[in-house]
Amino acid sequence: MSRWRYVLKRLALSIPVVFSVITFLFLVLRLGPLDPVAARLGQQAQGADVQRLRENLGLDEPLWVQFQDYIVETLTFSGESWVVRNGAEVREMMFEVAGPTIWLGAWAIVLPLFIGLPLGFYAGLNPNTPSDIIANVSGIIWRSMPNFWLAVLALAFLRSTNGGDGPFGFNWYTTGPQTQSAVGTPTLNFATIDDIFGIPMLTGMDWSAFFVDLKLILPAAIILGSSSMAAELRLGRTAVLENVNSNYVETAKAKGLKGRTIVWKHVFRNALIPIIPIVTNEAFILIGGSVIMEQIFNINGLGRMYFRAIQTADVPLAGAIVFLFTVIIISLNILQDILYTIVDPRVGYDQ
Amino acid sequence: MSDTQHEKPMNDEEIRTDGGTDTGESFRQRVMDNPKPGAIWLTVLVLLIAPELGRFVDWMLALGGGIKFIFDGFVAAPAWIGSNFEDSLGFVAGAFATDITALLMLFVLAALLRGYLPFHPDTRLGLDLSRSRRVWFERGFLTTVFAAVTAVLVFTPLGALLRNEVGFYVGVLDSIGDMQTLISRETIPNHGYQTPAGDWEGTFLGLSPRYAWLTRFLLVWVYAAVFIGWLWQGYNVFREHYRAMDWTPRDDVIDRLRSHSWGVFGIVVVLGFIVLALFAPAIATYPIQENVYQPYAEDSEFKYFNEESGEVEMAHHGDANLDSRSQGEGSGTVSINEYDEYGRYAPLGTTPSGEDMMTHIAYGAQTSLTIAFVSITIAVFLAMLLSLASAFYGGIVDLMTIIGTDTIISIPIFVLVLMMSVVFSQGDVWIAEPMDGGFLLALIYAFAYMPGMWRSIRGPSLQVAQEEWVDAAKSYGQRPLAIMRKHMAPYVMSYLIIYGSLLIGGIIIVTSALSFLGYGVTEPTPEWGRLISDGRNAVATESWHVSTVSGAMIAIVVTGFNALGDGIRDAIDPQAEANATGNAGGGA
Numbered sequence: 001m002s003r004w005r006y007v008l009k010r011l012a013l014s015i016p017v018v019f020s021v022i023t024f025l026f027l028v029l030r031l032g033p034l035d036p037v038a039a040r041l042g043q044q045a046q047g048a049d050v051q052r053l054r055e056n057l058g059l060d061e062p063l064w065v066q067f068q069d070y071i072v073e074t075l076t077f078s079g080e081s082w083v084v085r086n087g088a089e090v091r092e093m094m095f096e097v098a099g100p101t102i103w104l105g106a107w108a109i110v111l112p113l114f115i116g117l118p119l120g121f122y123a124g125l126n127p128n129t130p131s132d133i134i135a136n137v138s139g140i141i142w143r144s145m146p147n148f149w150l151a152v153l154a155l156a157f158l159r160s161t162n163g164g165d166g167p168f169g170f171n172w173y174t175t176g177p178q179t180q181s182a183v184g185t186p187t188l189n190f191a192t193i194d195d196i197f198g199i200p201m202l203t204g205m206d207w208s209a210f211f212v213d214l215k216l217i218l219p220a221a222i223i224l225g226s227s228s229m230a231a232e233l234r235l236g237r238t239a240v241l242e243n244v245n246s247n248y249v250e251t252a253k254a255k256g257l258k259g260r261t262i263v264w265k266h267v268f269r270n271a272l273i274p275i276i277p278i279v280t281n282e283a284f285i286l287i288g289g290s291v292i293m294e295q296i297f298n299i300n301g302l303g304r305m306y307f308r309a310i311q312t313a314d315v316p317l318a319g320a321i322v323f324l325f326t327v328i329i330i331s332l333n334i335l336q337d338i339l340y341t342i343v344d345p346r347v348g349y350d351q
Numbered sequence: 352m353s354d355t356q357h358e359k360p361m362n363d364e365e366i367r368t369d370g371g372t373d374t375g376e377s378f379r380q381r382v383m384d385n386p387k388p389g390a391i392w393l394t395v396l397v398l399l400i401a402p403e404l405g406r407f408v409d410w411m412l413a414l415g416g417g418i419k420f421i422f423d424g425f426v427a428a429p430a431w432i433g434s435n436f437e438d439s440l441g442f443v444a445g446a447f448a449t450d451i452t453a454l455l456m457l458f459v460l461a462a463l464l465r466g467y468l469p470f471h472p473d474t475r476l477g478l479d480l481s482r483s484r485r486v487w488f489e490r491g492f493l494t495t496v497f498a499a500v501t502a503v504l505v506f507t508p509l510g511a512l513l514r515n516e517v518g519f520y521v522g523v524l525d526s527i528g529d530m531q532t533l534i535s536r537e538t539i540p541n542h543g544y545q546t547p548a549g550d551w552e553g554t555f556l557g558l559s560p561r562y563a564w565l566t567r568f569l570l571v572w573v574y575a576a577v578f579i580g581w582l583w584q585g586y587n588v589f590r591e592h593y594r595a596m597d598w599t600p601r602d603d604v605i606d607r608l609r610s611h612s613w614g615v616f617g618i619v620v621v622l623g624f625i626v627l628a629l630f631a632p633a634i635a636t637y638p639i640q641e642n643v644y645q646p647y648a649e650d651s652e653f654k655y656f657n658e659e660s661g662e663v664e665m666a667h668h669g670d671a672n673l674d675s676r677s678q679g680e681g682s683g684t685v686s687i688n689e690y691d692e693y694g695r696y697a698p699l700g701t702t703p704s705g706e707d708m709m710t711h712i713a714y715g716a717q718t719s720l721t722i723a724f725v726s727i728t729i730a731v732f733l734a735m736l737l738s739l740a741s742a743f744y745g746g747i748v749d750l751m752t753i754i755g756t757d758t759i760i761s762i763p764i765f766v767l768v769l770m771m772s773v774v775f776s777q778g779d780v781w782i783a784e785p786m787d788g789g790f791l792l793a794l795i796y797a798f799a800y801m802p803g804m805w806r807s808i809r810g811p812s813l814q815v816a817q818e819e820w821v822d823a824a825k826s827y828g829q830r831p832l833a834i835m836r837k838h839m840a841p842y843v844m845s846y847l848i849i850y851g852s853l854l855i856g857g858i859i860i861v862t863s864a865l866s867f868l869g870y871g872v873t874e875p876t877p878e879w880g881r882l883i884s885d886g887r888n889a890v891a892t893e894s895w896h897v898s899t900v901s902g903a904m905i906a907i908v909v910t911g912f913n914a915l916g917d918g919i920r921d922a923i924d925p926q927a928e929a930n931a932t933g934n935a936g937g938g939a
Contacts, residue, residue: 013754016922020758032774076939144909145861149902151550151884288765292864306766307868310773322766 001339010337014330019071022324026070029315031063036082039313057082068304079316084309090320094302100185101301103213104293105286107221109279112229120236125263126270127241135233143230147289150223151296158219159183163299177212183298184212220297224289228282235278239271246270280336287325358396370661381593388592392585399578402533408471409528410629412521417725420785429453440795454498458614461493534574534633539567542637544663545656560696564636567700573635607922614918618879621852622912628720636698639714642668643706644722644875655693666693672705677897679889687896700896703885708897712904715877719908722789722862722872723855727795730854731847734804738812738843756802762928764799768861771795772870787876792865796858807850815842852916856909863905879905903938 037053045283054060058069075080077091085093116139123132157171159182163327189209242266243249252262290303309318381388400407427450437445441916465486473480504510506565531537541564543553555563590602608614627634636642641651646669655671657664675691677684677700685691685701699708737756741749759767775791776783783791815821816839824834863880865871872878879901886897 016754017757017761020754021761024758024762028774034774035777140913141906141910144856144913145906146863146880146883146909147903148864148880148900149898152883152898153902154889154892156887283695284418284763288763291765291769292868295868299580307769310770313777318770322762322770325763325766326761330765333761 001227006282006341007338010334014334017330018327020072021323022074023067025074025319026067027324029319030066030070034313034315035043036313036315039083040086049310070319073316074319077320077324079320081309081314081317083314084305084310084317090317092321093305094324097301097305099301100217100299101209101290101294101303103186104217104224104299104301105292106222106282107214107217108225109228109282109288111221112225112282113279116229116232117236120233121240121268121271124240124244132237136237137231139230143227145226146290147223147226150226151220151293153276154219154223155182155296163230176215177208179212179215182219183296184216185214185298185300208217217299220293220299224286224293225282228278228285231281232275232278235274236271240267243267243270276336276339281334283332284329287328354409378593378595381595385592388588392588396581396585399581405528405530405532406535406630406633408530409525412524412528415521420790424782429456430563454494455841456642457497457501458490458494461490461497465489465493486514534567534570534630536567536633536638539563539570541567541696542653543694544654546663547656547661557850560690560694561698564696564698568634571626571630575622575630581620604922608918611918612923613914614922617914617916617918620907621915624716624908624911625720627713628716631717634713635710636696637668637710639710639877642672642710643714646672653693656693658692671695672701674705675701676703677701677704677886677889677894678703679892679894680892684892684894686893687900690779692821696817699900700894702882702897703889703894708882708900711877711881711882712901714905715879715882715901716908718786718789718872718876718878719859719862721786722793722796723858725790725793726800726858727851727855729794729797730801730804731851733801734808734847735840735843737801737805738808741809752805756805759799759802760806764857765804765861765864767799768795769865769868769870771799772865776870776873787873789872789876792862792871796861800854800858804847804850804854808846811846812839812843815839845919849916849920849923852912852919856912856916859905859909859912 036057037050037059038052042050058066061069061157077094079090081088081090081093119135119139123135126132161170161172163171174183189206223344251260252266257265287303290301292303293299293305294301294304295307302324306318308314308322309321388824429449432452433445433447433449435445436448468489471485471489473485473488474865478488504513530876536542539555541554541560543551543560543563546552551557551559554560555566558566608618622758632638641648645651647667651668652665653668653671654663655666656662671691671693674683674693675695675697676682677686683691683705685697687700689700690696691701695707697707697709699712702708702711704710737752741752772788772792772795775795776788782794785791818838819840821834824838829837859879862871863878863883866873866878866880867884869884871882874881882901883898883905886899886901889895890898
């Protein structure tokens with residue numbers, strides 16, 4: 001089977017999955033015990049008000065019609081919020097808050113990648129030394145600590161440093177750019193984008209705003225990325241270990257290549273292969289974790305909006321956000337499979 | 352899997368595949384020949400159980416209660432489905448639906464139990480059926496028998512009689528369960544009051560509550576260690592004296608696990624967690640009923656020495672709790688290893704609502720353990736069933752399973768669990784009642800984690816299906832079910848154990864995260880995550896212990912389960928780590 005047919009098949013297989021996700025959401029959110037009417041009018045509401053609202057929301061239509069509408073609404077993200085911001089377009093609400101979540105997620109992927117992987121490679125190149133053991137053990141323990149607990153502790157520590165009370169006179173509020181609060185939503189308006197000849201281009205950077213935004217997100221991003229960092233560390237270590245002992249490295253040594261060249265040209269390249277699924281897995285963890293992280297760090301992002309929507313029985317908003325998450329995950333999985341066939345032709349698409 | 356080419360399939364009994372062919376004697380015979388070591392072991396075991404008999408009976412009753420709950424759920428299912436039909440289609444349709452559902456459920460049961468039929472009913476009846484027809488005949492036969500038994504139980508007084516009988520035995524067990532045990536609050540009381548002279552009244556041997564509690568606490572661990580050690584000894588006795596084989600591959604696995612220090616650490620932590628959960632009533636500083644659930648009930652009153660008036664007075668736990676709240680600056684924080692104003696000792700301090708932390712931690716372990724145990728059991732069972740079905744039938748069934756599981760897998764697990772937990776906690780669902788939503792949560796986990804589990808064993812089970820030993824078993828005519836059970840399941844099972852122990856860690860974290868957000872297990876059932884949430888604003892104050900201790904407990908237990916998983920993986924397959932890296936992409 002050629003690569004293109006494999007890609008096509010992979011895409012085709014994801015279509016029924018998308019539809020079954022929509023069906024599942026419909027079953028749980030619309031037909032489940034959630035009561036948006038009670039959320040809007042209070043538990044005691046009765047009579048004509050309830051009836052009018054039910055008609056407005058389309059809850060009295062036949063199920064089949066509701067289901068059709070739901071499919072269309074979900075696929076086009078054209079639903080309207082019922083409770084959180086009554087009548088607002090779900091798409092616009094999501095656009096408004098997507099920025100901080102992407103900002104958080106990007107740093108939560110980048111930071112561990114640049115801390116965990118090098119540490120893992122280092123540990124793998126120096127196996128069974130004290131530093132290897134320390135890196136390994138701390139990675140395992142780090143992986144076991146609940147993110148939200150770490151966040152609570154970190155936040156308490158950062159807050160306690162206000163006024164230079166931290167160890168060695170450390171004060172989080174004045175370290176780097178001055179901030180008023182340890183938590184908050186990054187504004188993300190550090191970049192000026194103008195149209196030059198009709199093409200939007202980056203024309204200016206407000207670096208101080210950039211660093212304020214970075215500082216706001218930094219603790220959350222480090223904690224959110226912590227479990228993937230541990231995973232990357234372990235994986236980087238084993239990947240290097242495995243490759244260092246492989247035959248082609250022996251061959252390279254035998255033909256007199258320098259150690260540095262072997263490591264960079266042969267070991268690392270091959271060790272990077274198993275890292276690909278880790279990054280996709282990371283997205284999986286990040287999306288779930290963003291709900292609770294944004295809640296603790298007071299970041300107005302998608303995760304927080306999702307929590308509020310599901311809490312208040314805002315069915316269209318909650319459903320749309322879950323669907324967005326799911327689409328991201330599905331596309332990442334496809335991307336991963338395709339990347340695999342490119343990076344490592346041995347990984348079979350003939351299966 | 353066609354078996355048609357084998358003219359005369361041999362019986363499983365004729366082919367011993369467990370290596371026991373050379374010794375014809377049975378386990379019972381071997382015990383008869385050399386009864387001494389076994390008798391000694393059994394006597395000591397009975398002696399060990401005797402002082403704690405009431406506790407063991409209590410555990411059995413709790414387990415029985417859980418099984419009865421699930422059983423009742425199954426029994427109620429036909430009537431529930433029937434009533435749904437009745438609502439829309441009328442009485443006859445409802446009754447019909449009830450019967451059909453009941454018959455279907457009995458049929459599934461019959462299909463599962465068919466292999467254990469001691470005889471072939473068709474040969475008794477003189478019918479000469481082909482193999483597949485015989486299977487169907489036996490299923491039908493069993494279903495009819497079950498249906499007849501059910502009908503007799505439901506429509507005649509026999510059912511009520513049976514229920515009375517069972518009730519009687521449960522009553523007897525209940526009274527045994529109420530018996531005082533050696534390591535209990537009654538034998539070693541830690542809650543007393545100080546006399547004006549400064550002596551302690553009502554505590555164990557007049558010790559101060561701190562040391563009285565510590566005695567009981569240490570006794571629990573000593574007892575548990577001895578008991579677990581003795582069970583291990585039992586395995587050794589069996590291995591040495593009564594096992595037919597001198598060596599099995601499993602011995603190697605166990606030896607590797609024993610020399611795997613990281614895995615041993617995991618075992619110790621996991622066993623400690625289980626003991627903490629099982630012995631929660633003895634480890635808790637105060638009875639949870641009095642301290643947490645009903646602090647203003649009549650039983651929750653206790654004597655204490657009032658320093659201001661210099662007299663011994665009475666107080667409710669509820670009132671005392673209000674004065675011992677650990678909420679940060681200025682509140683009546685009771686920190687680790689301190690007494691409150693009412694002479695109550697708090698080994699881990701108090702919670703922000705003034706309740707005893709140790710009690711919360713011990714019973715919280717119970718909550719986590721129950722949820723993890725129930726959900727993993729259900730998930731493993733379903734995953735096994737699914738993987739067998741999809742591997743066996745292939746084709747469209749396999750494809751449907753892939754799409755179905757992909758649906759669940761592609762929704763981020765925390766988002767999914769949060770959604771379902773919120774949705775089902777908002778309606779008054781009866782299933783949300785046990786453990787304040789704990790049981791519902793277990794079901795949600797089983798649903799959410801099962802696809803991942805299925806995925807993780809799909810590769811290995813497809814792989815093992817192509818092994819030579821499976822071909823060999825096929826070629827001498829072993830039946831598919833027997834092949835799966837004897838030659839495939841053990842291989843797949845090891846993957847399930849590894850995956851399961853890693854999952855338990857995840858489940859504990861997700862459970863606590865949900866209670867942190869105010870969902871999942873709700874008050875008053877103790878939960879570690881809720882403690883973190885309750886104490887989050889006081890981490891930097893004198894009440895730091897609330898969030899820190901509970902979070903550290905979670906971290907330790909999860910590390911333990913991860914270590915156990917790593918240890919078992921290395922023990923089962925020493926090359927696993929290398930393989931795992933190789934498979935990570937290909938098997939994705």
